[in-house]
Amino acid sequence: MQLQDKYRIAILSAYALGLHGFESLLPSPIPWLRLGLANIITITTLFLYGTGAAVTVTLIRVVLGSLFAGTFPGPAFILSLGGGLASALVMGSIFSVAPRLFSAIGLSIIGALFHNLVQLVIAYFLFIQKIEAVLLITPLMVLLGTLTGTANGAVSGLLIKNLKISGQKVQNVD
Amino acid sequence: MNLRILLNTTTPADKVLFSLLIIVSLSGYLFADKLLPENPSVRIEVNGKPVYILRVTENRTVPVKGPHGYTYVEIKDQRVRISGSPCANKLCVQQGWISSGALVCLPNRVVVTIGKQTEENMPVDAITG
Missing domain, CATH: 1.20.5 (Single alpha-helices involved in coiled-coils or other helix-helix interfaces)
Structure with missing residues (x-):
């Protein structure tokens, strides 16, 4: 890994961490409803620097985010880690196999979907153990995840476009 | 744009x-x-206070302690009955198996209701109770 890549990953992780922290301050009508703002940075990283960078940024964000929030090895951390890693890996593999199949919005929806599904599976095995409860809540989570995923994807799309344009105007600044 | x-x-x-x-x-x-049809539950009250809320899908017999001794509530195949009671006339035992409604043992103060636990089919509400 080159020094430049390290700088990029550090800065992107900082952005993701900032959004992650900001999101936890927002009041939410449903306790488990999260906007997944940090996913904006994951997708941007994926489009600009590839799967490895995206997974690294997600890992740094999850670990540092839970350290800062004081939930480090607890259930919230396990849920966050599982969801974050799964969505980054799935988005990364789809993007590397077929980069033109989905735009940022489509990838963001897929990321949100896998984030939710993996968290539900983890929650089922670790905490709830009641399949009825999980099945009842799954459609609602998928629906909300698709909506927030679309919004995040749209923001990522704009971000990627503008970053690419500014990267072309000013070359080799970083 | x-x-x-x-x-x-x-x-x-x-x-x-x-x-x-x-x-x-x-x-x-x-x-x-x-x-996912919601399975009705069995609710057992003594003296108006709920002591058990059980699922009808699990077959079991529970002893319920009332003022006169133990009333035995049996759950089997999504139905419920009072199988034994310390009271004199045994009206509750004679009622047999039910799959909805209520079983009452007045002397021993035991009320067993089966059904979806909503406001409407609660046996006693705050006003009449």
Whole structure:
């Protein structure tokens, strides 16, 4: 890994961490409803620097985010880690196999979907153990995840476009 | 307008995925109640205070302590009966198996109700109780 890549990953992780922290301050009508703002940075990283960078940024964000929030090895951390890693890996593999199949919005929806599904599976095995409860809540989570995923994807799309344009105007600044 | 440019960059796969997920999750959300029929529960009260809330799907017999001794409530095959009671006339035992409604042993102050535990079919409400 080159020094430049390290700088990029550090800065992107900082952005993701900032959004992650900001999101936890927002009041939410449903306790488990999260906007997944940090996913904006994951997708941007994926489009600009590839799967490895995206997974690294997600890992740094999850670990540092839970350290800062004081939930480090607890259930919230396990849920966050599982969801974050799964969505980054799935988005990364789809993007590397077929980069033109989905735009940022489509990838963001897929990321949100896998984030939710993996968290539900983890929650089922670790905490709830009641399949009825999980099945009842799954459609609602998928629906909300698709909506927030679309919004995040749209923001990522704009971000990627503008970053690419500014990267072309000013070359080799970083 | 930036948003329009963004809409143009979405691929057909995006749109298919979005519509599919919205339709599947919406229909799942709307029909979830019907797909998963809520099993009625058995609620056992002594002196108006709930002491047990059990699922009808698990077969078991529970002893319930009342002022006169133990009343035995048996749950089997989604039905419930009072199988033994310390009271004199044994009206509750004679009532036999029920799958909805209530079994009452007045001397021993035991009330067993079976059904969905909603406001309407609660045996006693705050006013009449």
